[in-house]
Amino acid sequence: MSDGSEKRRGTLLDIAAAVGVSRTTVSNAFNRPDQLSAELRDKIMAAARAMGVHGPNPAARMLRTGKAEAIGLLFHETLPFAFDDPAAVGMLRGIASACEKARSGLLILPAVKSPASRSAIHRAAVDGFLVYGFLNGAEAWAPLLRRGLPVVAIDNQVPEGVAFVGIDxxxxxxxxxxxxxxxxxxxxxxxxxxxxxxxxxxxxxxxxxxxxxxxxxxxxxxxxxxxxxxxxxxxxxxxxxxxxxxxxxxxxxxxxxxxxxxxxxxxxxxxxxxxxxxxxxxxxxxxxxxxxxxxxxxxxxxxxxxxxxxxxxxxxxxLFDKGATAASLLLGAVADGGTIPADRRLLPTELVVRASTRPPG
CATH class of the missing domain: 3.40.50.2300 (Response regulator)
Structure with a gap:
């Protein structure tokens, strides 16, 4: 129990009053620091630290805005594979680049081939999903589509109504x-x-x-x-x-x-x-x-x-463009609060002839 000596944790309004700025300015210091001068941001952050405030509460913000400010990536393999396989890494770099530009987080849900992992789809705090790899059949897609969130598939067999980004x-x-x-x-x-x-x-x-x-x-x-x-x-x-x-x-x-x-x-x-x-x-x-x-x-x-x-x-x-295109498509839909056209975006490929092939004999 509290003995009454504990200090109440400050709020954004408390910080705003202490510094003499608006609540929006304090919020920008945490979320959009590029919109403030370095001097003003330092002043706000110093006041925040003194009051025990280390940033907006993510859960409270999600309740207030209805957005998680993150997208989910359903990955067909394990996490070690995702960061070891060069093709997967190239695609992930594209996704990460798009997320950074949109100031969005990225949650990776690996090994969606297992029922236990697919159950995490229900709990994921995200605004939409990218599906990379092998999620096939109505039964596999059902828990994802029940969420009612925007979805973009990468290199996947998709049900009707789902957007696709890949190659021929x-x-x-x-x-x-x-x-x-x-x-x-x-x-x-x-x-x-x-x-x-x-x-x-x-x-x-x-x-x-x-x-x-x-x-x-x-x-x-x-x-x-x-x-x-x-x-x-x-x-x-x-x-x-x-x-x-x-x-x-x-x-x-x-x-x-x-x-x-x-x-x-x-x-x-x-x-x-x-x-x-x-x-x-x-x-x-x-x-x-x-x-x-x-x-x-x-x-x-x-x-x-x-x-x-x-x-x-x-x-x-x-590979990079594939990830970036899919993520940008999804993040654009999240930002607009709309749906994604269920079209197929096929990116170009190229035959690169090097020294490992030659006529037989």
Missing amino acids: DRGAARKVAQHVLGLGHRRLGIVSLEAAVDGYAGPLDAARRAKMTFRTSADRLAGYAEAIAAAGLDPDSVPVEERPASSEANGRDAALSLLRRPDRPTAILAMSDRLAIGVIEAARSLNLRVPEDVSVAGFDDIPRAALVRPALTTIRQP
Whole structure:
């Protein structure tokens, strides 16, 4: 119990009276310091410290304004992956840049593939959601849409009424496959990203393909298949190795399965640069030269793609712009208090030809 000796914590009005300014000016000292002179802000902050005030109460502000001043990012992987995978980091940098410009916070909800993590959607104090990766099916989307907040999907299969920002994965994959086929390769292998949420690692056969739920993987595989068929080859004859995450280790493991086949591929298409770098490492471990013995192509154009030896042929996608565009779209809707048009914004991709691909033989 209080003995009456405790000092009452000051309010913004108390600070305003002590300094001789308005409550709005005090609020700006905390929230928009660039609107005040350094001298005035220092005076206000000194008075605030003397009264035990360290800033507006976030919970009270949310009750008053109805806004959390933050957006949520539903991420398909764990937090360590989000800050380790170069493609994810590039996208996150774009989101962070847009949030900084809008003076908005960012809450990351990782591993939304698990029911326990998805329950956090109900509790998240945010003004809207970005959904990155693999949230597929009406059941998965239901708890999110029930919140009634603006939503923008990034690289995701979206239900009707949800805005989408991404790339033409199918067209981009077709482009890189056409490049390899145009060099004269006829024995191809593919290293695929995960097809569904089950941790499977192994051949991606016809039965497995029928169960694919991840849009990005399905679209890239379809793009490869279109180019292969157009070259007069049977797409079903091309071996595909699926791995549950984009990593060099998974790329190595998948490539070893492909490169040890009696009909060893002369070119391997990988659905990410990290997988492709793993393919190069696997080839070296088998004393195979890249690109003399096997050509390798990736996807994303992460910074390391130009630094690995040989430099990696790949698809460049605008990772930073993808995140920034999606976040700006969401933050604009939050600021306007309106809805987001349910359109598809496809950003451009580019085939970057480097030293890891050449004609066979």
